[in-house]
Amino acid sequence: MRMIKALTAIAAMVLIAACSSNSDQQQAAAATTTVTPGSVADFRQNVGDRVFFDTDMSTVNDQGRQTLNRQAEWLKKYSNYQVTIEGHCDERGTREYNLALGERRANAARQYLIGQGIPAARLKTISYGKERPDPVGSDEAAWARNRRAVSALQ
Amino acid sequence: MAAFGMKLSSVMKILPSRLALLLAFALPTAAAAQRGDVYTEDRLNQLQQSITMMTGQIEQLQHRNAQLQQQLEKMQTDYEYRIEQLEKGGGGGGRPAPRPGAQAAAPAPSAAPSHGGGSADQLYDDAFKKLQEGDYAGAERGFKTFVQRNPQNKLAGNAQYWLGETYYARRDYQNAMTAFAEGYKAYKASPKGPDNLLKLGITMAALNRKSDACAIFARFSQDYPRATDLQKRRIDQERQKNGCG
């Protein structure tokens, strides 16, 4: 009896997983075709709203620069947007230190964008430390995605 | 200790030179900063990281240096004690020292009763043992009693010096300074005289009275022209450390 229950649970999980990945793909497919240029969705999907950092580091790496270069170009084109850059950390640090580290990361991304010609007045920062993980998880892959600076448009 | 001190100071010299090298790399790039602030920012970040790394290294070296110094001071005390035991055995009674152990010498019949005899020696040895064991308060009491009771004893200058050391070991620099100053005044010619004056200067420096410390170090060569090379070298090091002219 218990065995059957467990099996149905697994089956359900597989189904959900299948569904979500399906819809992801659909969304992605839709994105490239139907997203309005200059929209928040356009920024997220075609420019990339986040850059990633190495453990305990707050310097923007090469890949991050490419993303920020694209962000700068896009922001110059659509100058009606204000940006709040959110700094985040993985969970492998203490709470207060991570708040400070997240701030340092957000600031590094901000400085880079200013260097690319975005007016400082358009760029605010906020740190969430390790309080807002995305994705939620406790493995190397999740941690790498969590050491991030996300440019949120307003 | 001298060897390590030199090593550390040379490391300290290397670090700034590495920094200068980094600056040399960074500056031409800064000149080309027209290409964008990003590159300057980058170089500054790299410099920042280098400084941070060096700060960490310096902290580690200072820590290791302090540890070694402690170890060495303990060894030095032990070493000086052994030498003193040898000298005592060989000098005072006119007999060769049987062992560098106090108890063996104490009951010797030839111990001259004129200068306090066995009981004074016993008091001194007990106090010294306490010093070695790190019982500084006990050692302080012992040496104090010794000096009060036997101000003319040939070991009185030594006892006064070690009394100062009991304070110094506890970082009670005020009392240490008083004790070393008293030692200099009353027992200038004692075999411990040079060490006593050296330590007086070091204690003054620890109390942040640098110019007084320098004056003391300056007096050293006049008062003790025949000090050992080790002592002279130590004075030179201290003068350098405290920026004496």
Place this chain on the structure above:
Amino acid sequence: MKLPRRLTMMGGVALAAGTTMPARAQLTIDMTRPSFEPVPIAIVDFKGDAVGAQMAGVIRNDLQNSGLFRVIPPGSYIQQNVDATAPPQFPSWRQVGAAGLVVGQVASSGGNIKVDFRLWDVVVGQQATGLSFTSQPSNWRRLAHIIADAIYKRVTGEEGYFDTRVAYVSESGPGNNRTKRIAIMDQDGANNRYITDGRTIALTPRFSPTLQEIVYMAYGENNTPPRVYLQNVDSGRRELLGNFPGMSFAPRFSPDGTKVVMSISADGNSDLYEMDVRGRQLRRLTNTPAIDTSPCYSNDGSQIVFNSDRGGAQQLYVMSAGGGGERRISFGEGRYATPVWSPRGDFIAFTKISSGGFGIGVMRPDGSGERMLSSGFLVEGPTWAPNGRVLMFFRGQPSGAGRAGAVTIHQVDITGRFERQVPTPTDASDPAWSPLIPQ
């Protein structure tokens, strides 16, 4: 809900029988010895009122949780009916293996309750201590904790810590959008209540020395950066402690309550500042291009310990309370964080992060004598009981499949023994232990 009013202490040690007894082996405990047996103790339900049984339950729980006592289960007591004022039948208590026996009496007097208790030394057949209190009936839990403190003190020779509170961060909701609000509870997990509403994330609460106020950090509405708030616990009135352009965080009271030290960040860099609570003057304490945070005053208020990554990785530094004279004290393998000075001044507790995971440890204020007390996937944020003998910290489990791992508060004694989970109604982190509640 209100915090208990001031307790009226009546009689004090009035019941104690004349002279003090000489120290005896069984009802005393020498905590300086590396190993000791917990003291077997029997606690009879207090007579006279229904709340008496509940009070006995609170006392049993406090003493058992300290690890220093072994509470003998009431079911095994031979003498069922013990007079609260007359000597008990000592042989029957020896027979159940008790070294100490606690009896008590509750009586109502003019809207208040009066509680008498006695601790009998069963081994020698004499009274060890006794006290009498009068207070409002709603204060019965506090009275029980105060009695437990008196027993703890009589047996160990150390001040107790049961009549205290803990502020912490209550966590609930999905892993990527957790609600984090400040809560306060009694040291044993009772009387839980919320201090912030949870609309924005609030973290790192700390009690003022009088327990009337707490400082904490909270985000503003519409994702504005975190700032430090000072809030009155009873009235709920809160005020901003300085309005700075950057984030301000990691606030801690000075031992005399006149100052708050905190981190303020500008252009991505965090330094330490001291704020005078009355005059609101701000004074800068550190000025480095590194992250300086998690400060804590020494017990005498003369120094501050904090963590900084100025040397590459987080390490602990001590400086004078007015700034200056900074020196690093941690030199072991790994990173060191969240230092907290013991109320006795003899140790600094910290979080240590090494390749193997997280640990909670203590070292002397000069950095020597490092000792680890607990470890795990995530253990963080030690806080001291007012007697400097027991610590709390929080423990996190790994997250998985989008769900946040459980976060719980734990207690451990300074030797690393008697670790246990402190019950909380929700997931809980960032505990901050209060001083003893003023009586």
